[in-house]
Amino acid sequence: MEVDLSGLVHARANGVAATYKGVDISYRGLRALIDQARRVVAAGTGAVDLVVGKSPEAIALVAACWVEGRPFLLPPSDLGAEARSALRAQAGCRQVVHADLTIKDIQTGKDIPPVKDVQDAVGTPELDGVGPMLTTSGSTGLPKVVPLPRAAVDRFTEWAAAAFGIGAGSVVFNHAPLNFDLCLLDVWTTLRAGGHVVLAEPDRALDGRALARAFTSADVEVVQAVPLFFRQLLDATDAVFPAVRELVHTGDAMPPGLLARLPERFPHARIRNIYGCTETNDSFVHDTDPTAGTPVPIGRPIDGVHARLDGAELLVSTPFQAERYLDAARADRWVEQDGRVWFRTGDLVRQTPDGVFHLDGRADFQVKVRGVRTNVRQVEEALLNHPDVTEAIVLALPDDEAGYRLHALVRPVGEARPNSLTLRSHCARLLPRTAVPSAVELIGAEFPRTSTGKVDRKKLLAERV
């Protein structure tokens, strides 16, 4: 089954497809870019690794992969080089294509002419029907590759277009980087429908003035973003946004104080919380009450989504899900039961008598750092990889701006005294930048232990907050 991009193909040529850095690009212009990209994409076979930031060219390249039916790997653009090359091998990518359509041979790292394919010895995983391969934080070593079936993406964009009224000409804001699942709504649902996507610049996604400038470059009707975005926007400008009719906050807990400020600035917006993850895409939705003053519930399952509890842990099965990680060895989060594949979210929830689900915390070691799911165990693994480190514990300290910041406690080997520059550079080679600790503290003594012999993280944390 192919992804329905009819809106993109049939949209009025003069209609605006995207706005980037204040410049509009028409559907005619975007289709021309896609045609160029298709020539490169069609010349190869198998999976392709896309090295793209965010730009009309980057979007055209991804669209070309959709159209040509090629599976594409889309890791964070700031993922460390070693991790990226390991993921590339895992996904069996035989080609690397950059947004400017240069192609690198993955054996030699040199540009090769666009018409030739790279033959090499990397394995070829089963990728029938797979479109995007996004990544998500793993507990050990590498990020996990999430292969999303094209049919699942198609079901998602169909749902999202209806749920948020996204059609031809709808103006939708995109805040997230292109490798985030959130773009399946902001970018791909919009283009599929022949709408107009307004792109934030990812490099400046935390610069309130740049965000406000991007946000006001068109009359945005639909916006989906993490709470941090709304705070940056509201702090950067006093403007009111009457054109916004759908405001979606997602990815992180919405602070009640910030929520209370939204109705005045977005007087006509229906405000909703969406809960989901890369593996399953959106699964719960809730009409947010800005006056409640309490944590926002995740709400109820979206139509077609099944939810169940194992103890307090939420399991979901969605029409939009991946059903596996690419690395079959990491299957523990996927469970087959009652003829369905369920995903263990790791989120602890409770259901109130009105049927609404509330989030109570995590069953594992994951936290959100600047809106990005980050597993502190993975950061510890990376630190332990360094020859000067014998033991490492990473604490997530609450932070007003970032949500959490990572504080690493490191016991060095012998007389070694690695400093934080060395250790953070080391982490940056292996992990996305949000997973690089903000601080590294060298510890001389043994870590405190609980009665069961585990490192007493609570005690270490209590000493530092």
Place this chain on the structure above:
Amino acid sequence: MDADRITEITRYVVAEFAPDVRPDELDPDFDLLDSGVVDSLGLLRLIAWLGERHDLPVDELDLDPAEFRSVRAIDAFVESALLKGATP
């Protein structure tokens, strides 16, 4: 390039983002962004500090994160911003 300013920027970066590091251990060409030492929120703090310290209208300047990649790059940014300010 201004040696005093380099020293001052180095001291600030170390104090703010890597307190365990001595100023003389931070190479002026060390990549602060790729290493994750200065993250996107840290960058905003750094820019605000530069604006205050050198009386630069950072709110009005169009800033590219690459201009703050290293201590030396930051120094060059300040120098060019001061020059622009001096020209009427």
